[in-house]
Amino acid sequence: MNIFLKNDFTPTLDSLHNLLDKTTDKEVFLELEKNIKQLSKFEQHYSMLSKAIDASIIIGITDQRGCIVYVNEKFCEISKYSRSELLGQNHRIVNSGYHEKDFFKEMWRTIAHGEVWEGEVKNRAKDGSNYWVKTTILPILDDRGKPSLYISLRTDITEGKVAQEKLVEALNNSAQEEIKFMAYHDSLTNLPNKRMFNEDMTKLITHSSQVGQDFAVVFLDLDRFKQINDSLGHTIGDMLIQEVAIRLKERIGSRGRIYRFAGDEFILVFPGCTKDGMEEVSEELLSVFEEVFVLANSYQIFTTPSIGISIFPEHGQDFDTLLKNADTAMFVAKSNGRNTYQVYEAWMNEHHREALTIEQHLRQAIEKNEFEIYFQPKMDFSSERIKSMETLLRWKNPILGNVQPDKFIPIAEETGLIIKIDEWVLEQARRQNKEWNDARLTDPLRIAVNISALHFRLPNFVSLVEDTLKKTGLAPELLEIEITESSFIDNIDECINSLTKLRNMGVFVAIDDFGIGYSSLNYLRKFPISSLKIDRSFIQEIAENQEEIAIVRAMIYLSHELNLRVVAEGTETKEVIELLRELGCNEVQGYYVSRPVPKQEFEKIVRRINGD
Known part of the structure; x- marks a missing residue:
């Protein structure tokens, strides 16, 4: 082919065919024919490739x-x-x-x-x-x-x-929905939160005003929740909050909406519900807590609620006022012994302000030396002598005057100040009893100190008792720790462990106010305790009520079968004293023997009764 191609010549099929028609040289003819075939094949491939490229x-x-x-x-x-x-x-x-x-x-x-x-x-x-x-x-x-x-x-x-964009859009929408959900819901319980409450209330108030309809706002707070958190840890506390939320949702259903604000605070709103209708709802809410909460397969926790209620529009026409008044009513419910409900009334504002004032002064009471210990003797039936006593705290504030224990103790428990107060009482009581026994005031006296459930469940409580005994030099057998049944309702095994350590140290332990809490005979037989104190509510009417006599007789019999001493509280008449003696009670404590008195008066009472 090179003999035909020059620098300015580009062969095509037509030009090669023309050359083929004109040549007479056989060799050239064959060469041209060969190149024509090659070029024809190349153009076919090129055409196919071009079409393929153009199509894709x-x-x-x-x-x-x-x-x-x-x-x-x-x-x-x-x-x-x-x-x-x-x-x-x-x-x-x-x-x-x-x-x-x-x-x-x-x-x-x-x-x-x-x-x-x-x-x-x-x-x-x-x-x-x-x-x-x-x-x-x-x-x-x-x-x-x-x-x-x-x-x-x-x-x-x-x-x-497009598929990718749709996926990204879906993910973005999902993320936005998740972000929105998180903004309006509590992360622990998935209940609507305070922000959602504010928005819902704005709509509900507008609607209710237009149609002339009442609705109820319920402030529900768990009793002694701080004690559970401090003694068992926040993990168990969180589990309890989650279980409470589940129970409330199951019980309330579509009748109302539940919000979680913070900590152990829940707000419930019941559209269309009047003051009269809230009594049944409140009783139903209280019943939610009757059954024990079983957490982490081992912790059995009893808790109760304090409930405050406000009604729109009677108790407020904006959500801030309604919420504040429901909170105030809840505080009154807590002050009245917990596990109850209160509907807001105007006088409660003053009550709430008083409680806040008490808390403010209570925080400085120890440092300002405003507390004083009173002593109430216990008389032993077998010897007719005073062999032990109970310490009772009194508080005199220069501004508030004498503040009764039933006013400041619940506040101290709710705020956690009770731990610091317990420690102060414990040390003062031990020092005083050591002084009396060293001075041989009478027979060796055992002194009883009330310890809050919150304090008893702390991991370092037993160590605190041991350290204080060493510092004061008081013999362990002359100290008695009084704790209520509520101290045992959360972690039975840990409680038994602490009680065993106290007993091994020689310290006595009494169950105070027995019969009014969550009594369990199965647990009671396991507790290494020394005595039971029958609550005054069973003693006050024992002389006139045969049913009360039967209950007290059963308590005394049970205690003796478990090798426990029995102390009856609230004994005020000779008739009650003699009846308790016949029933086999071991000790009595009450106004008949003596009211709680200061140190000097207690010394006189002991000398008079013991004849020393």
Whole structure:
């Protein structure tokens, strides 16, 4: 073939056929025939390849200014423009506006330097629809090495990108919903939170005002929750909150809405509910807590609620006032012994202010030496002598005057100040008894100190008792720790462990106010205790009530079967004293023997009764 091709000659099938027709040289004829076959085969392959490329690749060519000089059919098909509409137009004719300006600046910077650019571009078709193309732009350089043309090769990736966009949108929507849920719900219980309450109340107040309908706001606070947190840990406390939320939702259902504010505070709203209707609802709420809460398969916890109620519009016409008044009523319920409910009344505001004032002064009472210990003797029936006593705390504040224990003790327990107070009483009582016994006031006296359930359940309580005994030098057998049944209701095994350590030290332990708490005979037989104190509520009417006599007789019999001494509280008449003696009671404590008295008077009473 080289004999036919010159530098300015490009063979085609037509030119080769013309040469073939004119030649008479057999050798040249055969050579031409061979080249014709090869070229024909090449053009067939080229045609097939060109069609394949044109069918799958979107091709566009622009000049150095970005004007379109060539597009293939695929380009027209995806852009929905005809070739005549595209040629001569700037490439921005398909710009969707999706990409930032910096995106195209970087693309042009790359190709203007003769470099290949690759990326994904979102374009807009003639009908306004968008499509995505994966794009490669190849600069064609002139003799000076400058781009003269730009060939863009694109493949359609719209389906995948749309799916991706939908996925991202779905994820974003899901994330937004999650964020919104978190903003309006409590993370521990998934109950609506205070923010949701405020928004819901605004709508409810508007609606209720328009239709003339009442609704109730209920402030529910768990009793002694701080004690549970401090003694068993926040993990158990959180579990309890979750279980309370579950029970409330199951019991209330669609009749009302439950919100968790913080800690152990729940708010319940009952649309359409009047003051009269709240009595039944409140009793139902109290019943939610009658059954023990079993947590982590081992902790059995009894807890009760204090409930305060306000009614719209009688007790407030905005949610701040309604909530404040429900809170005030709840505080009164807590002050009245807990595990009860109160509907707001105007006088409660003063009661609440008084409680806050008491708390403020209570926090400084020890440092200002405002507490004093009184002593109430216990008389032993077998010897008719005083062999032990109970310490009782009294508080005289220079501003508030004499503050009764039933006012400040509940506040001390709720705020946790009771621990510091217990420690002070414990040390003062031991020091005083050591002084009396060293001075041989009478027979060795055992002194009893009331310890709060919160304090008893702390891990370091037994160590505190041991350290105080060492510091004061009081013999362990002359100390008695009085604890209520509520001290045992959470973690029986830990309580038994602490009681065992106290007994091994020689310290006596008494169960105070027996019969009014969560008594369990099964647990009682396991406790290493020394005595039971029958609550005064069983003693006060024992002389006139045969049922009370039967109950007290059973308590005394049970105690003796368990090798426990029995102390009867609240004994005020000779008739009651003699009846208790007949029933087999071991000791009595009450006004008949003596009221709680200061140190000097107690010394006189002991000398008078013991004859020393």
